Amino acid sequence: MTRDSRITLAVPTRDRPDLVARFLVPGLIDVTARGFAAVVVDQTAGDETRALVEPIEGVRYLRSPPPLSRGRNVAVEAAATPLLAFTDDDVAFDGGWLERVAEAFTAPETGAVCGRARTPEGELLPGRPAGTYRWPANPFGLGSGFNVAFRLAALAVAGPFDEELGAGARFRSAEDSDMLYRILRAGWTVVCSDDLDIVHHDQRSGGGLVRLHHGYGLGAGAQTAKHVLSGDRTAGRIALAQALRHFGWAARSLATFRPGAARLQLVYVRGLLRGFRERRAQRA
Known part of the structure; x- marks a missing residue:
């Protein structure tokens, strides 16, 4: 062939x-x-x-x-x-x-x-x-x-x-x-x-989704810390805009009576902050 x-x-x-x-x-x-x-x-x-x-x-x-x-x-x-x-x-x-x-x-x-x-x-x-x-x-x-x-x-x-x-x-x-x-x-x-497009057979729900979004934030924060510590201020500005975007999505979700969706956005931001702190401490 x-x-x-x-x-x-x-x-x-x-x-x-x-x-x-x-x-x-x-x-x-x-x-x-x-x-x-x-x-x-x-x-x-x-x-x-x-x-x-x-x-x-x-x-x-x-x-x-x-x-x-x-x-x-x-x-x-x-x-x-x-x-x-x-x-x-x-x-x-x-x-x-x-x-x-x-x-x-x-x-x-x-x-x-x-x-x-x-x-x-x-x-x-x-x-x-x-x-x-x-x-x-x-x-x-x-x-x-x-x-x-x-x-x-x-x-x-x-x-x-x-x-x-x-x-x-x-x-x-x-x-x-x-x-x-x-x-x-x-x-x-x-x-x-x-x-x-492909078909993704991801069956996570409930607590699995919460852990998933926290993990997404954790990685995003660690990624950002790495670049900020190397002098890349653009990475910090992007991450700040990302966090504000998730806060906005959370607010809109609460306004439309979707507390579960709002929780996922806030969990992401909490993970982002944790990832940033932990990787910064690791590099200190």
Whole structure:
């Protein structure tokens, strides 16, 4: 089979072989059947995931310890194409999606491309409007690690994913927004598209959503502290605007009798402040 030399699909996974079997394996089969390369970075202790993905022709199976950001760095080092797309093990996708991702890198200055997600019921999840974003755009909510692709040349300039950020790390999110921020700051653009949607099978609700939003804030605060401490005042201004935006959303939610939604916004801000304080103390 002729292999497509433009883009590689990378999927870090940890301790979720049931999701790998249900969502990732069908996607990998379709992607590799279309000639694309794929890398699965397994951070699981056992061999269940390996047994599922290693037999698929065109898939390179690798192992890595946590956190998620370390798995992303392993995938970057393994990529042999100029473009690298990331998704998650609880996402439904096909080779047509990856083809469209590769085609979105039309301009040579495009350093990253971000797609959208839908629920299994077809509802489009919140995301940034389609367009081309330049420094100093707000990186929070610009894209997500389950549907983002990078030009390897941009990653080489920005440096590796921050292994103190992301799932499994001390600050359990923001390795994706931090990378987008550094790519923008280095002079590349980020393209957001509504034509690159995937289906995200995330079933969290109630307390799980509260912990998720606190984690989002925690990572955002840690990301901000890192850049502010290195002399980047723009990062601080962006984070302040982000916090005020969440306060505004909380107020509107309360005004429309949605206390649960308001709580999520305030939990995010509390996490942001905590992440900023803790990473600043860590660097002091």
